[in-house]
Amino acid sequence: MSDIPFKNPGWAGNTGEFELSEEEVRGADFVGDRPADGGHASGAGTMPYMLAHKEPEAPLFDGAYKDRLEKILSRYPTKQAALLPALGLAQEIRGHVSPASMDEVADALELSSAYVRGVATFYTMYNKRPVGRHLVQVCTNISCNLAGADEVVDAFLKYTDTELGETSEDGNFTVIEAECLAACGFPTCVQINSRYFENVTPTEVPKICEHLKAEGE
Amino acid sequence: MAYPYVSDHEVRVLSRYFGDPAQRRVDTYVERGGYSALKKAFELGPEKVIDEVKASGLRGRGGAGFPTGVKWSFMPKDSSKPHYLLCNADESEPGTFKDRELIRWDPHQLIEGCLIGAYAIGAKHVYIYCRGEFFEANSILARAVEDAYEKGYIGNDIMGSGIDLDLTVHQGAGAYICGEETGLMNSLEGRRGQPRVKPPFPAAVGAFGMPSTINNVETLAAVTHIVEHGGEWYRQFGTEKSPGTKLFCVSGHVNKPGNYELPLGFPLMQLIEDVCGGMREGNALKAVIPGGSSVPIINAEEAGRCTLDYEGCVDVGTMLGCASVIVMDETADIVKQVRRMVDFYAHESCGQCTPCREGSAWTAQILKRIEDGRGTEEDLDTLMEMTQQMVGTTICVLSDSVAAPVQSSIEKFRDEYLALIRRGERVGAA
Numbered sequence: 058m059s060d061i062p063f064k065n066p067g068w069a070g071n072t073g074e075f076e077l078s079e080e081e082v083r084g085a086d087f088v089g090d091r092p093a094d095g096g097h098a099s100g101a102g103t104m105p106y107m108l109a110h111k112e113p114e115a116p117l118f119d120g121a122y123k124d125r126l127e128k129i130l131s132r133y134p135t136k137q138a139a140l141l142p143a144l145g146l147a148q149e150i151r152g153h154v155s156p157a158s159m160d161e162v163a164d165a166l167e168l169s170s171a172y173v174r175g176v177a178t179f180y181t182m183y184n185k186r187p188v189g190r191h192l193v194q195v196c197t198n199i200s201c202n203l204a205g206a207d208e209v210v211d212a213f214l215k216y217t218d219t220e221l222g223e224t225s226e227d228g229n230f231t232v233i234e235a236e237c238l239a240a241c242g243f244p245t246c247v248q249i250n251s252r253y254f255e256n257v258t259p260t261e262v263p264k265i266c267e268h269l270k271a272e273g274e
Numbered sequence: 275m276a277y278p279y280v281s282d283h284e285v286r287v288l289s290r291y292f293g294d295p296a297q298r299r300v301d302t303y304v305e306r307g308g309y310s311a312l313k314k315a316f317e318l319g320p321e322k323v324i325d326e327v328k329a330s331g332l333r334g335r336g337g338a339g340f341p342t343g344v345k346w347s348f349m350p351k352d353s354s355k356p357h358y359l360l361c362n363a364d365e366s367e368p369g370t371f372k373d374r375e376l377i378r379w380d381p382h383q384l385i386e387g388c389l390i391g392a393y394a395i396g397a398k399h400v401y402i403y404c405r406g407e408f409f410e411a412n413s414i415l416a417r418a419v420e421d422a423y424e425k426g427y428i429g430n431d432i433m434g435s436g437i438d439l440d441l442t443v444h445q446g447a448g449a450y451i452c453g454e455e456t457g458l459m460n461s462l463e464g465r466r467g468q469p470r471v472k473p474p475f476p477a478a479v480g481a482f483g484m485p486s487t488i489n490n491v492e493t494l495a496a497v498t499h500i501v502e503h504g505g506e507w508y509r510q511f512g513t514e515k516s517p518g519t520k521l522f523c524v525s526g527h528v529n530k531p532g533n534y535e536l537p538l539g540f541p542l543m544q545l546i547e548d549v550c551g552g553m554r555e556g557n558a559l560k561a562v563i564p565g566g567s568s569v570p571i572i573n574a575e576e577a578g579r580c581t582l583d584y585e586g587c588v589d590v591g592t593m594l595g596c597a598s599v600i601v602m603d604e605t606a607d608i609v610k611q612v613r614r615m616v617d618f619y620a621h622e623s624c625g626q627c628t629p630c631r632e633g634s635a636w637t638a639q640i641l642k643r644i645e646d647g648r649g650t651e652e653d654l655d656t657l658m659e660m661t662q663q664m665v666g667t668t669i670c671v672l673s674d675s676v677a678a679p680v681q682s683s684i685e686k687f688r689d690e691y692l693a694l695i696r697r698g699e700r701v702g703a704a
Contacts, residue, residue: 081295084378084414091413097423100416103445105409132442134356134482140464141447145406166464179466179624182406182448198368198618199567199611200525200600236450236618237368237567238407241525241598242532251409 083252095125102129102142104149105251107182109190111152117161122146126165136166144177153184181236189224189231191269193217194248195257197234200241205258209245210234212259216266229270279532281549285511285519288495289535292379298414300421303382309427311502315390316435318501323394327497329505331517336362336453336490337566337596339516339584342497348477349395350485357397358481360462360488361388363404364446364453367566368618369598372521372533373491377404378411380495381418385441387494389428390501392439395487399440403458406446416443450622454670455488457624468624469670490596492521512538516583516594526601527554542580546601557603561687565595567615568675570682571608591682608687609694612679613641619676630673633664637676644691647698654684654691 080086095101104125118126125146129139143166147158154177163173177183184192193213197206210232214221217230224231240246243255247265254265280286291297291306303309315323328343349357361384365373376384388400404412419441422428430438444462446452452461456470459481480486489497496518500508509517516538522545525531529551536545542564546552553559559574564582569592572580576590587594602611620634640657643649661677668674684691 077293077295083410084295084298084417087295087298088413088417091416096416097420099419099423099428099441100412100443103404103409103412103416103443105413107409132440135463137464138462138482141461142445145445145447168464176464176466180406180447180449182446197614199563199615200369202611202614203526203600203602203606235407236621237366237370239365239371239374239405241369241371241600242523243371244525244531248407253410 093121093125095128098128098131101125102132102139102145104145106145106149107192107250108149108152109250111150111187111190113151113153113155113187115150117147117150117158118165122150137168140166140168140173140176141180144173144180144183148183153187155185187224189229191230191249191266193230193232194235194238195232196236196238196240196244196246196248198237200237201244201246204244206245208259209247209257209262212262213247213266216263230266279530279534281534283540283544283549284535285537286535287499287511287519288376288380288383288492289521289533290380292375292533294379297380298378298382298418300382300418300425300427303380304425307502308382309386309433311498312386312389312393312427313433313435315393315501316433316437320394320396323390323501326505327394327500330500330508331505331515332493332496332500332508333516333518333584334490335492335496335520335596337367337568339594342489342493345477345489346391346395346487348475349487350477351396353485355484356399356482357395358484358486359388359392359395359397359400360455360458360481360486361391361400361402361491361494362453362455362458362488363402363408363491364458365405365408365491366450366453367568367596367598368615369523369525369563369566369600370596371523371525371598372596374405374408374411375533376491376495376521377408378414381415382422383495383498384415384491385419385422385428387496387498388441389432389439390497391487391489391494392441393437397487398438399442401442401444401462401481403444403446403452403462406448412443412445419443449624450618451624451670451672454672457670458488459486466624468626471669513583513585515585520582520597522582523596523598524550524601525599527557527603527606528552528601529554536582538583539586540582542577542582542599545582545599546577550601553601553603555603557605559601560604560606561602561608563592563600563602563679564597565593566598567600567618568671568678569593569595570678571612571686572682573686608683608690609641609645612683613638613645615679616641616676619672623672627668627673629664629667630676633660633673634676637661637664637680641680644694647694647701649691649695649698651692651695653695654688658684 452467461467
């Protein structure tokens with residue numbers, strides 16, 4: 058991926074030249090593959106849960122995923138504390154958290170369905186309805202806004218031919234505005250699925266979208 | 275060093291290895307002296323660790339600036355209940371981008387600080403509550419934690435000391451309010467992240483109903499160095515009342531935005547001119563928000579007098595907050611930016627308290643009306659009066675954070691509001 062002509066692939070540190078590869082900046086080589094069972098229990102609740110590949114009908118707590126939930130549960134004094142990681146797991150597999158998924162999570166953690174819905178709807182990162190393969194979240198809060206984030210949003214909407222919050226016809230992109238993503242020194246910051254893209258300008262938007270389509274993730 | 279945009283003015287303690295991917299590896303970290311502070315802490319014992327942190331004068335880096343050592347000493351000493359240390363890594367304050375850097379470039383520095391903190395307050399388990407959006411940083415941290423377990427720096431009988439400490443990385447799900455300490459505890463427990471009424475304070479009834487202490491990422495990272503070198507060493511940087519170094523997150527209209535680690539008390543204009551390469555395109559400075567979107571805006575004249583320490587910011591009518599310096603030049607549209615910040619708070623209000631839930635939504639609507647040229651001068655009085663009722667009337671300070679930019683901008687940039695109102699009136703009359 059190092060041939061991508063981005064000035065700054067996820068690099069919150071400089072807007073000019075730098076001598077690290079994208080992998081080094083993102084830490085991909087250091088992290089390596091993360092197994093579906095979550096790996097070590099201490100970090101089993103930190104798996105990225107915004108992925109391009111989605112299986113809306115797949116079972117939730119089967120096989121390796123069941124093992125992962127067990128690991129997560131082992132880290133807290135209450136079952137309820139596993140609720141956020143469990144909802145994240147549901148979204149990781151299915152792409153969004155439907156009422157049916159919430160009910161399954163409620164059953165697994167011995168909570169009421171109403172309670173789980175109350176919690177799930179409080180948090181913005183749980184997609185309550187299906188989204189495209191790539192969820193494009195453009196920060197338009199103050200620091201990015203000062204750098205022209207509104208134009209970046211427009212560029213994504215133009216390229217994908219969608220309205221905010223809608224999914225493009227080919228199912229590839231859903232574009233939404235996001236609140237501050239904590240990369241304010243490197244505006245505009247765009248989170249696409251699990252990755253950050255920083256210093257994004259409108260002219261780079263088509264390149265990024267083409268790259269994502271080619272990459273599959 | 276690979277991390278560009280460094281400045282000779284910097285004192286790189288916490289950010290020393292930013293941009294060096296090798297630092298993530300536990301072996302490299304140990305070769306460079308890592309985990310020796312933890313060993314030293316075990317030799318000192320909990321009380322002396324707290325004394326050392328008190329002596330350093332370290333103040334919480336999450337925004338409130340409360341002395342860390344004092345906070346730790348609030349934890350009960352003779353309680354048989356489990357204690358918890360929580361690390362607040364839910365960095366979401368607009369303008370702030372330091373914790374993600376600390377996590378992804380130097381995860382073991384944070385882990386070591388967490389373990390020292392847990393040992394000092396008698397906790398057996400640390401939860402690092404990481405912002406959900408930080409998938410990449412969280413994966414780096416999770417890998418580093420796993421490595422530290424494998425090497426025996428976390429777990430049972432750490433380095434043969436007989437001391438057991440566990441650490442879990444907990445991933446959030448997108449809610450600014452979970453950065454509020456009691457909101458974070460509710461979220462950790464699998465609830466809506468709504469702040470709790472205090473008292474009881476976390477040291478008495480915190481996470482899972484047990485005595486808990488919560489510290490920011492940067493605070494705990496600094497603890498590692500304070501225990502390693504001593505409290506007096508830390509005091510060589512900064513001012514008498516605001517000792518130490520601080521990561522300044524500079525964004526907006528400067529030539530070189532970025533994270534700069536500077537001694538507290540550094541002059542704001544010198545940060546903009548010397549460290550950040552001056553204003554973009556040589557434009558004139560209009561306004562600065564020195565501590566993240568929740569603190570009052572200052573104008574260029576006030577910025578000229580401002581030093582970046584807790585007291586220096588108060589002297590010019592604002593706050594240091596988490597040292598997130600948002601710089602705006604003459605082209606910035608103050609009304610639009612204030613409206614955008616208030617939109618954010620309206621979106622992030624948890625909805626528990628009426629002044630915040632209703633006030634933030636109405637404030638956002640009135641600001642939008644003014645921005646669109648449909649406002650009146652009375653709207654400004656309404657905004658001032660309404661936001662006044664949002665200060666000190668709610669469970670947490672999110673509501674106060676709406677008032678800060680609105681009131682300060684109307685006071686200092688009233689002309690900009692009036693220009694939009696007058697223009698709207700002219701268009702309406704025509």
